[in-house]
Amino acid sequence: MSFPWAKHYEPTTDVGKWIDSRLPLPRLIYDSVGAGYPVPKNLNYFYNFGVLAGVALVVQIITGIILAMHYAPNTGLAFNSVEHIMRDVNSGWMLRYMHAVGASFFFIVVYLHIFRGLYYGSYKPPREVLWLLGMVIYLLMMATGFMGYVLVWGQMSFWGAAVITNLFSAIPIVGDAIHTWLLGGFSPDNPTLNRFFSLHYLLPFVIFGVVILHVWALHIPGSNNPTGVGIKGPQDTVPFHPYYTAKDFFGLGVYFTLFAIVVFYLPNSLGEPDNYIPANPLSTPAHIVPEWYYWPFYAILRAFTVNFLWVPAKLWGVLAMFSAILLLFFLPWLDKSPVRSNTYRPLSKLFFWILVVDCLILGLCGAKPAAEPWLRISQFAAAYYFAHFLIILPIISRIERPLPLPKSISEAVLTNAGHSVEAARAAVAAVPQPAA
């Protein structure tokens, strides 16, 4: 697209030419994921997760459409219809486990994708819109995942719905009205289940639409790379096909192998036993936890235990939980360092890894009951989370002295392969530049 040396689609057959002049879909594919899209040649395996996330979304949509053919969104039937799928529908058990495990795998892949972006500074100019769209996808995924979990109508489904919708009642003045509006009643019941089903079916297609925008926004500046240094010329890139299609196919194989192991041998390991008990509005399970991918945010929610500055603790928790996600939207403007990749930012790299550990600790706290010592640990961990993005990152982006950057991607590749910087520069210089 924006690279003058990108290969151009030239239809060779008459049919190809006929199509190309009427609906150039093959050209679009060629230019976006085919040989017409030049990609930095130094991408590592962490760059596989974008394609994997797309595949995970498609798997969820396909299995989800099928499950919807057998599922009944009615409080009297929902739980039994899920068991009907597990027992009577042809291959139903497999499709349902694929969908349930697939949700977890989708989040695993997306978290790795996000942290890849954090480490290599993929949110920085000129890719801010790409990052914002990614965050929109992530928010939509959280909403979709939450509503999907409710559909099973087990104990965790019901009480998860009760707790999460109650968050909105913390909003001053209008909170209770919003809470009732969301539920369509005063507690999760048939209206709630029915609308959650409708939205759970709708949102994945919205996500799919935003994914298309996300990929579009990616193709304008092109892919970032582990050096964070921009593409200087054709010697820095390879065509997406066959180089990255081959690499992504291999990554996909690894992904599906791990996926199959969990689907077929540990299908319930990522779920909660309580959700095999039908929903009972009169009895709460001893220990309510959301699905694992919400644990860090759940920990932040519960970490606020005191009223502070005339704001009640409950509202602090809700505000903080939503802020924890929303502040990621501002990341491109919080971290103003001109250097993208943490490879060349020693201080930022250190804090990046502290953040990773911090998020894991928050996740662990979210899984545990809200009691000591986990509560106090979660309070310190949550404090670090906010400090990291809102205080530490803006400061280090101003005071840090980055390591010397390579002049180009090719130079970095060659020096990594054991050549001296001088030899690498000479080799890169020897390649004729394109006549722009």
Next chain:
Amino acid sequence: MGRLIAFLAPFAIGGVFVLALLVGAFMPRDAVTPDPTIALHKEAKEVSFKSDGVFGTFDKAQLQRGFKVYQEVCAACHSLHQVAFRDLAALGFTPAEIKAIAKKNDQPTIDEKTGDAATRPGLPSDKFYGPYANEVAARAANNNALPPDLSLMTKAREHGNRYVYSLLTGYANAPAGWAVPQGLHYNPYFKSINIAMPAPLTSEGQVEYTDGTKPTVDQMAKDVSAFLIWTAEPKLVERHRTGFGAVIFLLIMTGLGYLSYRRVWAEIKYKTKKGEVASA
């Protein structure tokens, strides 16, 4: 001015959140009385089943014995709402045997002439609805305790397979100082320790086995656990078999994918590593 606000805003917002959290973190904690049930509660016993592991299958003879235990002991109070009589074919019962079993379980229906409530003999397509018409009737007959449906019990508890076995064999005398309320029973494998269900398996030979297996309490508990593993996950064997094929297939495909990937990249990546600077 606007720029200054934009510069200071993150520090202000971050500072407030951090302060609110730290105030909470350094607030002294109220002393908590530990829940006495936690100390008494025991982890489920170690016990293995033929259905465990990657190659796990069902032992049909054991499932049939477990079914017998369920019918003669558990079914007095517990239903299996998700299981139809026809499903028993998976245990090796013939269609005629299944019809006979179903027939003994009356099902609610209406009288075709009057429309009044009536019962009819069960059919293979009916399910194990259990002895009580509804929850109120179940509670009324059981001192206000509700005997839970057992269809999914082994999946609805932590380590459910071992849990069912442990609970059935875990009744004991309460330790000194632990009061068991009237009508409840001491069982440390039960989450809240005092359980309403009296020990269901009490003596050897309580259920007569026809295949020569010795019906000890331990054996009966194991067999009925195995049966409940089946009711909770009837497709387990199919799942294990399909999974084996799928994983082997995917491993080969991934291996081929890796070779293809190496081949495609051979000119670019692997040669530069060997030192052919020029082509980079």
Next chain:
Amino acid sequence: MATDQAHVPAAGELTESGERRRDFIYIATGAFAAVGAATVAWPLINQMNPSADVLALASIDVDLAAIKPGQAIKISWRGMPVFARNLTQAEQDAANKVPVSSLRDPQTLAERTKEGHTNWLITMGVCTHLGCVPLGAGEGETKGDFGGYFCPCHGSQYDTAARIRSGPAPTNLVVPEYAFKSPTSVTIG
């Protein structure tokens, strides 16, 4: 354009020695991917076939004792009506009088009933034209010009052996698989 990539051989065009092996690996990988996709496609399609609980309801027992000659009942089987009709002698005679060769779908009454039970006409209550339920089995419903069944949707007329006589339907009302368990009860399916 394409200065550097001139050095880079695309996947297909390769040097003498490596050529055959490379092609083999690419083809093998592609073949595995294709087989895998096809294998996954099957459960996705098969899930729309009847599930085990639906198949379990595929046979029913029907008691015919209460049906007097000239009367019929409707039974629901697989979600479709089945007509069980106790033919009078006159109706049987009327059906047997028709020359079989003149019929659109030539069948005798004997072929459409069980031996020794020729008064029991058991057919699907589904018009073979486009699947409406014909009239004639219910009390007081019109039996059409041929005394059997009449489909109000598009005017197909069936005779006392439920054979198509006029109208758009291509074949006689279908006789389901059934067997007499006793003189007055049958198992359908």
